[in-house]
Amino acid sequence: xxxxxxxxRKGFGAERxxxxxxxxxxxxxxxxxxxxxxxxxxxxxxxxxxxTANFITETDWFPNQEPPVFGIAAIAWGTLVTSVIALxxxxxxxxxxALYLSHYANRRIAxxxxxxxxxxxxxxxxxxxxxxxxxxxxxxxxxxxWLNKYFGWLPFFDGTGPFGRSFMLGGLVLAIMVLPIITxxxxxxxxxxxxxxxxxxxxxxxxxxxxxxxxxxxYGRAGVIASVMLGLGRALGETIALALTLGFINEIxxxxxxxxxxSIAANIANGFGEAGDIGRGAxxxxxxxxxxxxxxxxxxxxVIIYRRREFTESAA
Amino acid sequence: MKLQRxxxxxxxALTASLALGACGTDNPTDATxxxxxxxxxxxxxxxxxxxxxxxxxxxxxxxxRKNYQQQCSGSTINxxxxxxxxxxxxxxxxxxxxxxxxxxxxxAQQPQANSRCGGNPAVNLPMVVGPIAVAYNLSGVxxxxxxxxxxxxxxxxxxxxxxxxxxxxxNPGVSLPSSTIQTVHRSDESGTTGNFTNYxxxxxxxxxxxxxxxxxxxxxxxxSKGSDGVAQSVKSTDGSIGYMEQSFAENAGLNMAKIQNGAxxxxxxxxxxxxxxxxxxxxxxxxxDVTVNIDYATKASGAYPIxxxxxxxxxxxxxxxxxxxxxxxxxxxxxxxxGQGLLNGLGYAPLPGNVQSRVQSSVNNIS
Numbered sequence: 001x002x003x004x005x006x007x008x009r010k011g012f013g014a015e016r017x018x019x020x021x022x023x024x025x026x027x028x029x030x031x032x033x034x035x036x037x038x039x040x041x042x043x044x045x046x047x048x049x050x051x052t053a054n055f056i057t058e059t060d061w062f063p064n065q066e067p068p069v070f071g072i073a074a075i076a077w078g079t080l081v082t083s084v085i086a087l088x089x090x091x092x093x094x095x096x097x098a099l100y101l102s103h104y105a106n107r108r109i110a111x112x113x114x115x116x117x118x119x120x121x122x123x124x125x126x127x128x129x130x131x132x133x134x135x136x137x138x139x140x141x142x143x144x145x146w147l148n149k150y151f152g153w154l155p156f157f158d159g160t161g162p163f164g165r166s167f168m169l170g171g172l173v174l175a176i177m178v179l180p181i182i183t184x185x186x187x188x189x190x191x192x193x194x195x196x197x198x199x200x201x202x203x204x205x206x207x208x209x210x211x212x213x214x215x216x217x218x219y220g221r222a223g224v225i226a227s228v229m230l231g232l233g234r235a236l237g238e239t240i241a242l243a244l245t246l247g248f249i250n251e252i253x254x255x256x257x258x259x260x261x262x263s264i265a266a267n268i269a270n271g272f273g274e275a276g277d278i279g280r281g282a283x284x285x286x287x288x289x290x291x292x293x294x295x296x297x298x299x300x301x302x303v304i305i306y307r308r309r310e311f312t313e314s315a316a
Numbered sequence: 317m318k319l320q321r322x323x324x325x326x327x328x329a330l331t332a333s334l335a336l337g338a339c340g341t342d343n344p345t346d347a348t349x350x351x352x353x354x355x356x357x358x359x360x361x362x363x364x365x366x367x368x369x370x371x372x373x374x375x376x377x378x379x380x381r382k383n384y385q386q387q388c389s390g391s392t393i394n395x396x397x398x399x400x401x402x403x404x405x406x407x408x409x410x411x412x413x414x415x416x417x418x419x420x421x422x423x424a425q426q427p428q429a430n431s432r433c434g435g436n437p438a439v440n441l442p443m444v445v446g447p448i449a450v451a452y453n454l455s456g457v458x459x460x461x462x463x464x465x466x467x468x469x470x471x472x473x474x475x476x477x478x479x480x481x482x483x484x485x486x487n488p489g490v491s492l493p494s495s496t497i498q499t500v501h502r503s504d505e506s507g508t509t510g511n512f513t514n515y516x517x518x519x520x521x522x523x524x525x526x527x528x529x530x531x532x533x534x535x536x537x538x539x540s541k542g543s544d545g546v547a548q549s550v551k552s553t554d555g556s557i558g559y560m561e562q563s564f565a566e567n568a569g570l571n572m573a574k575i576q577n578g579a580x581x582x583x584x585x586x587x588x589x590x591x592x593x594x595x596x597x598x599x600x601x602x603x604x605d606v607t608v609n610i611d612y613a614t615k616a617s618g619a620y621p622i623x624x625x626x627x628x629x630x631x632x633x634x635x636x637x638x639x640x641x642x643x644x645x646x647x648x649x650x651x652x653x654x655g656q657g658l659l660n661g662l663g664y665a666p667l668p669g670n671v672q673s674r675v676q677s678s679v680n681n682i683s
């Protein structure tokens with residue numbers, strides 16, 4: 001603040017005002033986070049007290065009946081499974097696209113392609129949901145039947161049907177939704193690789209793939225992890241696309257093709273309209289769990305990025 | 317920059333999902349309303365009403381609002397299909413001037429609603445009869461008939477195949493495929509599920525063991541959001557069967573099963589057949605309250621037994637200040653022969669005469 005060139009005097013008006021404004025803006029984030037937490041906890045407690053089942057282990061969700069029986073187990077499981085499927089599918093594809101755009105494609109193609117990918121991010125999730133529910137379900141169902149026929153001995157692809165409205169469909173729709181986030185951020189990160197590193201690798205006789213492996217990927221690792229975590233954040237919180245594509249059977253299963261599955265956010269979207277007092281509290285309690293999961297994921301991402309940065313900086 | 321765009325997208329998506337979350341009954345059937353407004357004098361009043369609740373009555377409400385506002389300049393009536401539960405909550409908290417609900421006020425809600433009316437009783441006024449269709453998609457079969465016990469067996473998962481003996485004996489002479497039955501139910505809590513399970517509880521006896529409630533409890537099957545979601549799922553899957561309000565089955569072009577009523581007839585779903593069930597059902601409300609206790613096992617000849625009644629919940633006295641005249645005028649219109657006459661074309665059934673006249677006198681008593 002007190003720069004050497006600036007005269008030190010009291011009431012340096014604009015400077016003061018601006019620093020106060022930024023301070024307030026920063027504080028606002030904290031206030032909002034705390035307010036959300038307090039709100040969630042305050043609303044959740046009465047419902048949790050009325051719950052006659054164990055909130056952590058119960059799989060059913062009947063908060064509006066008398067007595068209320070509800071638990072987070074099945075829907076939290078569904079949130080995790082759909083997000084994992086989404087990342088398993090999206091991350092390799094997204095990194096492939098990002099590397100192609102940053103290191104293989106010529107400039108014009110890269111620009112057009114990048115624009116299209118960004119456009120994908122601008123499609124509202126309800127559109128993805130409707131598309132998944134009406135159109136995408138057909139190929140997924142066919143694929144599920146095929147998996148069931150030849151790989152039915154694996155617990156993931158077991159079952160007698162019906163297929164289609166499953167973790168698979170929800171996860172794949174989510175994958176398409178997180179794809180642009182991971183792609184766009186990774187591409188920016190890969191483009192930041194110091195040209196000196198790349199040229200050094202090439203001059204040592206590396207092929208382009210070896211150059212990417214030795215120079216680009218290590219440099220971009222922290223950024224890629226950050227982009228994956230952002231994608232995961234979107235996947236965990238996605239509401240309406242899953243509300244439309246999952247089959248809404250509350251159970252903990254590793255079967256990904258049988259109709260069924262539910263997630264925390266989709267359950268909130270589904271249940272809010274008809275919920276009574278306890279029902280709302282219960283949904284808010286589930287929101288609190290989702291909030292906690294997201295917080296842990298983000299914190300983990302921070303830790304990873306921080307460690308990597310120290311490593312890269314000390315290496316540089 | 318990128319992140320900022322994500323934020324905008326999130327907002328857009330949220331808005332869109334909220335609009336959708338309102339549980340779309342967005343298939344307004346063309347209704348011939350040209351003459352309706354002109355025929356009888358409407359009791360006009362000015363002002364604005366904000367109401368919300370049941371999505372099951374949205375299509376009827378939309379027609380009624382449109383006609384009333386056309387006839388009565390200076391009146392604005394808003395109805396948000398937020399769901400019965402949310403509507404009742406909003407009524408109790410005072411944000412809604414009246415609520416639409418697929419169930420009458422519960423004993424827990426009644427005192428809260430009364431205190432919103434300044435200690436005067438809040439009353440349930442049935443306004444729309446909604447037939448619930450059991451729609452199916454089974455290639456080669458278009459005349460399915462089901463007994464209540466068979467229906468219960470199918471939806472509880474005991475009857476797994478279309479050529480099960482129980483279904484065969486309900487449909488003599490029909491060749492049924494041996495494919496698996498795929499049941500579709502509502503994933504969100506709803507009055508449709510509540511009335512369907514009420515029906516199964518009352519009519520199927522020991523074949524239905526999952527009780528009645530707004531949330532679906534039987535295992536298996538597939539859950540879909542909203543009646544439109546159920547209709548879409550049934551339509552896209554051969555061998556599937558689901559329950560939904562009649563208009564959704566019609567709009568999706570689905571076959572609707574004939575259901576056996578208490579008189580032993582396999583009855584096709586028609587508005588008249590649905591009204592007959594309500595006609596024979598006792599009204600349990602006292603005073604101005606017109607709660608109908610639906611007789612799902614009705615023995616009336618030609619009655620279609622799976623129906624729901626959706627109510628308007630209003631203050632009989634001490635309602636929102638300055639709005640009494642408008643509430644009265646509007647509900648007067650909806651309960652009138654003109655108002656009820658629109659319902660047939662919208663996939664609903666009108667109130668039977670006995671209930672309609674009780675509703676009309678209750679509306680007149682609002683003060």
